[in-house]
Amino acid sequence: MNVSKRIQLLPEHIIDQIKAGEVIERPSSLIKEILENSLDAGASSINLNIVENGLSLISIEDNGKGIASEDLPLAFCRHATSKISRFEDVYRLHSFGFRGEALASIASISKLTCESSHQKNKSVIKIEGGETKSHTHLGEQESSGTKIYIKDLFYNTPVRMKFIQSSKAEKNQIQKIIKSFLLANPKVEFKISWDNLDKEIYPAHTHSNAQDNFLARLSDVLNFKREDLVWSENVYDGIQCKVVLSKHSNRGNAHKNHFLFINNRYVQDIQLHKIVLNSAKSLWPEGETGHYVVYLNLPSDEIDVNVHPSKTKIKFFTPPKVFSMVSGTINHLMATQIQPQKESGLQNTSNQDSLLETQREVNYRNFEFNSDNKMQSYFENLHGQEQTQLTSAIESEINLPSFLLFKRNDQSYCLHKQKFYSYHLAFILNQKSINEETIPLMVSRPIKITGKNAKHNEEFLSQLGFEIDFIAEDSALLRTFPKQIQHYPYLAFIAEQLNKKKINGFNDLSFAFLEDFEMGQHLLMECLKQFSLTELLDEKIIVQLTDRNLSQLYE
Ligand SMILES: Nc1ncnc2c1ncn2[C@@H]1O[C@H](COP(=O)(O)OP(=O)(O)OP(=O)(O)O)[C@@H](O)[C@H]1O
Ligand SMILES: [Mg+2]
Incomplete structure (x- = not known):
C-alpha cells in the first residue's frame, strides 16, 4: 500500500x-x-x-x-x-x-x-x-x-x-x-x-381546506378512492396531528405506504410506527396492516433534527406528549368513524381468552402517554411481556458446553443453553421499542444475499432496529443494530433472516445461527435474571432434575 x-x-x-x-x-x-x-x-x-x-x-x-x-x-x-x-x-x-x-x-x-x-x-x-x-x-x-x-x-x-x-x-x-x-x-x-x-403530472391542490388538499394528493399518489380513506385531526398544546388510514389492508408490501411527516419532513421513527399500527389495529384483519400517513406539526423547539446527516431521524424533547397525541387522534378516529366494526368484533368473541385479548387491545388504545412510567408499561404491554426476575440466587452451578446445571433451594435444575438464547433473543427483540437505542456500525459489513425475499424481510427487520442497505442484487450492508442484541452475533442473525422465507411477523424469525454460539457465564447469569424460574420451566428451557435423573448418571 x-x-x-x-x-x-x-x-x-x-x-x-x-x-x-x-x-x-x-x-x-x-x-x-x-x-x-x-x-x-x-x-x-x-x-x-x-x-x-x-x-x-x-x-x-x-x-x-x-x-x-x-x-x-x-x-x-x-x-x-x-x-x-x-x-x-x-x-x-x-x-x-x-x-x-x-x-x-x-x-x-x-x-x-x-x-x-x-x-x-x-x-x-x-x-x-x-x-x-x-x-x-x-x-x-x-x-x-x-x-x-x-x-x-x-x-x-x-x-x-x-x-x-x-x-x-x-x-x-x-x-x-x-x-x-x-x-x-x-x-x-x-x-x-x-x-x-x-x-407524470401531479397538479397542485390549492383548496382552502388543507384536508381536501392532502386527500386529493393522496388519491393521486396512492391510487386510492377518497371513500377508502379515513381522516382525523387534532390540535393540542401547540402540536397538530393529522392521520389518514386506509380502510383496506395490504398483506404483501406492508411497509410501502407507511409515511410519517414531522413539520413536513419525512422521517422514520420506530416507536411512532408501532403506536400507529397498534392504535389502528382493529381497522384491519388480524396480522395485516393498512396504509397510513401521519402528519405531525410541532413547534420547532420541540424537536432536534440534527441527529443524523440524512435528517430522517428526529429526537423529540417531550416524547410522551407526541406519542399521546398520535394515539389519541387515532383512538378518536376509531371511536367516531370505525365504531360499528369494533363492536361487532367484541360481540363475535365467544371464548374467554379472546375476549380478554380484545379488552386488552382496547385498553392500549385508550392509553394516555402522560408519564415516562406509563410509556414504559405501554411498550411492555404492547409486546405481552412482563419483566420478572429469577428471584432467589442460583447456587453451585456447573457450566457445560450445552447445558447449565444448578441448584436452587436444594433443588437441582438443568438449563438448555441454546433454547435459552433463542428465548432471550426473542424477548429482547420483542421489547426493543422500550429502548429504541441503536448502535451504528462504524464499518458496515457486507451480507451475502442468496434468496429472493431479502427486500421483503428487511422491512420487518427495520422495525426491530436493523438498518440494512441493499448495495447490489446479492449483497447488503448492515448499518445499525439494536443495542440490546450486541452480545449476540447480530451479523449472522441478519444474514439468516434476510435469506429465508418471507417473514410475516415475529414468529417467523429463526435462530438457527445460535447453534455455534456460546455466551460467557457471567453474561448468561445476568440474562437469566430477567426471567422467573416458572416461566423458563413452562417453556421447557429449564427442567427440574429428580434424584432418579441424577442417580441414572451413575448407573
Ligand atoms: N433550488 C434552490 N433555489 C434557491 N436557492 C437555493 C436552491 N438550492 C440551493 N439554494 C441555496 O444554496 C444554499 C446551499 O444549498 P445546500 O443544499 O448546499 O445547503 P442548505 O440547504 O442550506 O443546507 P443542507 O446541506 O442541510 O441542505 C442554500 O442555503 C440556498 O440559499
Ligand atoms: Mg439543502
Missing part, C-alpha cells in the same frame, strides 16, 4: 469527496436534497427528470426565489447556507436544509450545471468534481427560479458507484423519496419523468 509517511492536510476537494458520502450515499439521497432546496426556496412548481436511476442524469427545475448571481459560487461551497446563522437556529428551523453541505457534496461527485435567476439577475455555473469550470452572468430574466443538471454521478468515486448496482432497489428507493415529497406538499405541482419518457 502506498502510504505517505508524513501527516498532511488533505486538499479541500478530497475532503469534500469523502464527506459527500455522508450526505449523498446514493442517487435517492441526492434527489431528496435537491427537492428540499426547491421547497425551501418557496417553489410552487417542480420539474424533475431522472435518467438511469439518477446515475447518468438528474435534472430539476423550480420556480423558487432563485440564487443571486454573486452568491451562486458560494452555494456550492461547504458550510455555505442562507438558512441559519447561529447554532441555536437549528432548534428554530423553518427550512429543510441548514447544514450548507448538500450542493457542495453533489458538486464534488458529479458534473454539474446550475442556472439560477434571482430578482431578474441570471447566471450559470459549471462545476466538475468540485472544481468550478466557469461562472457566467447571463443578464436579465423576468421570472425567478433554479435549474440544476447533475450528470455522471459518482464518476470520480468508482468505489461508491460499485455499491449502487441494483437498479430495481435504487428505483424503489427513489420512488419512495419522491412519494414522500408528493404526499407532504399537495399545494406544489410536480412533473416527474423517468428516462426522458412522458411526464
Whole structure:
C-alpha cells in the first residue's frame, strides 16, 4: 500500500469527496436534497427528470426565489447556507436544509450545471468534481427560479458507484423519496419523468381546506378512492396531528405506504410506527396492516433534527406528549368513524381468552402517554411481556458446553443453553421499542444475499432496529443494530433472516445461527435474571432434575 509517511492536510476537494458520502450515499439521497432546496426556496412548481436511476442524469427545475448571481459560487461551497446563522437556529428551523453541505457534496461527485435567476439577475455555473469550470452572468430574466443538471454521478468515486448496482432497489428507493415529497406538499405541482419518457403530472391542490388538499394528493399518489380513506385531526398544546388510514389492508408490501411527516419532513421513527399500527389495529384483519400517513406539526423547539446527516431521524424533547397525541387522534378516529366494526368484533368473541385479548387491545388504545412510567408499561404491554426476575440466587452451578446445571433451594435444575438464547433473543427483540437505542456500525459489513425475499424481510427487520442497505442484487450492508442484541452475533442473525422465507411477523424469525454460539457465564447469569424460574420451566428451557435423573448418571 502506498502510504505517505508524513501527516498532511488533505486538499479541500478530497475532503469534500469523502464527506459527500455522508450526505449523498446514493442517487435517492441526492434527489431528496435537491427537492428540499426547491421547497425551501418557496417553489410552487417542480420539474424533475431522472435518467438511469439518477446515475447518468438528474435534472430539476423550480420556480423558487432563485440564487443571486454573486452568491451562486458560494452555494456550492461547504458550510455555505442562507438558512441559519447561529447554532441555536437549528432548534428554530423553518427550512429543510441548514447544514450548507448538500450542493457542495453533489458538486464534488458529479458534473454539474446550475442556472439560477434571482430578482431578474441570471447566471450559470459549471462545476466538475468540485472544481468550478466557469461562472457566467447571463443578464436579465423576468421570472425567478433554479435549474440544476447533475450528470455522471459518482464518476470520480468508482468505489461508491460499485455499491449502487441494483437498479430495481435504487428505483424503489427513489420512488419512495419522491412519494414522500408528493404526499407532504399537495399545494406544489410536480412533473416527474423517468428516462426522458412522458411526464407524470401531479397538479397542485390549492383548496382552502388543507384536508381536501392532502386527500386529493393522496388519491393521486396512492391510487386510492377518497371513500377508502379515513381522516382525523387534532390540535393540542401547540402540536397538530393529522392521520389518514386506509380502510383496506395490504398483506404483501406492508411497509410501502407507511409515511410519517414531522413539520413536513419525512422521517422514520420506530416507536411512532408501532403506536400507529397498534392504535389502528382493529381497522384491519388480524396480522395485516393498512396504509397510513401521519402528519405531525410541532413547534420547532420541540424537536432536534440534527441527529443524523440524512435528517430522517428526529429526537423529540417531550416524547410522551407526541406519542399521546398520535394515539389519541387515532383512538378518536376509531371511536367516531370505525365504531360499528369494533363492536361487532367484541360481540363475535365467544371464548374467554379472546375476549380478554380484545379488552386488552382496547385498553392500549385508550392509553394516555402522560408519564415516562406509563410509556414504559405501554411498550411492555404492547409486546405481552412482563419483566420478572429469577428471584432467589442460583447456587453451585456447573457450566457445560450445552447445558447449565444448578441448584436452587436444594433443588437441582438443568438449563438448555441454546433454547435459552433463542428465548432471550426473542424477548429482547420483542421489547426493543422500550429502548429504541441503536448502535451504528462504524464499518458496515457486507451480507451475502442468496434468496429472493431479502427486500421483503428487511422491512420487518427495520422495525426491530436493523438498518440494512441493499448495495447490489446479492449483497447488503448492515448499518445499525439494536443495542440490546450486541452480545449476540447480530451479523449472522441478519444474514439468516434476510435469506429465508418471507417473514410475516415475529414468529417467523429463526435462530438457527445460535447453534455455534456460546455466551460467557457471567453474561448468561445476568440474562437469566430477567426471567422467573416458572416461566423458563413452562417453556421447557429449564427442567427440574429428580434424584432418579441424577442417580441414572451413575448407573
Ligand atoms: N433550488 C434552490 N433555489 C434557491 N436557492 C437555493 C436552491 N438550492 C440551493 N439554494 C441555496 O444554496 C444554499 C446551499 O444549498 P445546500 O443544499 O448546499 O445547503 P442548505 O440547504 O442550506 O443546507 P443542507 O446541506 O442541510 O441542505 C442554500 O442555503 C440556498 O440559499
Ligand atoms: Mg439543502
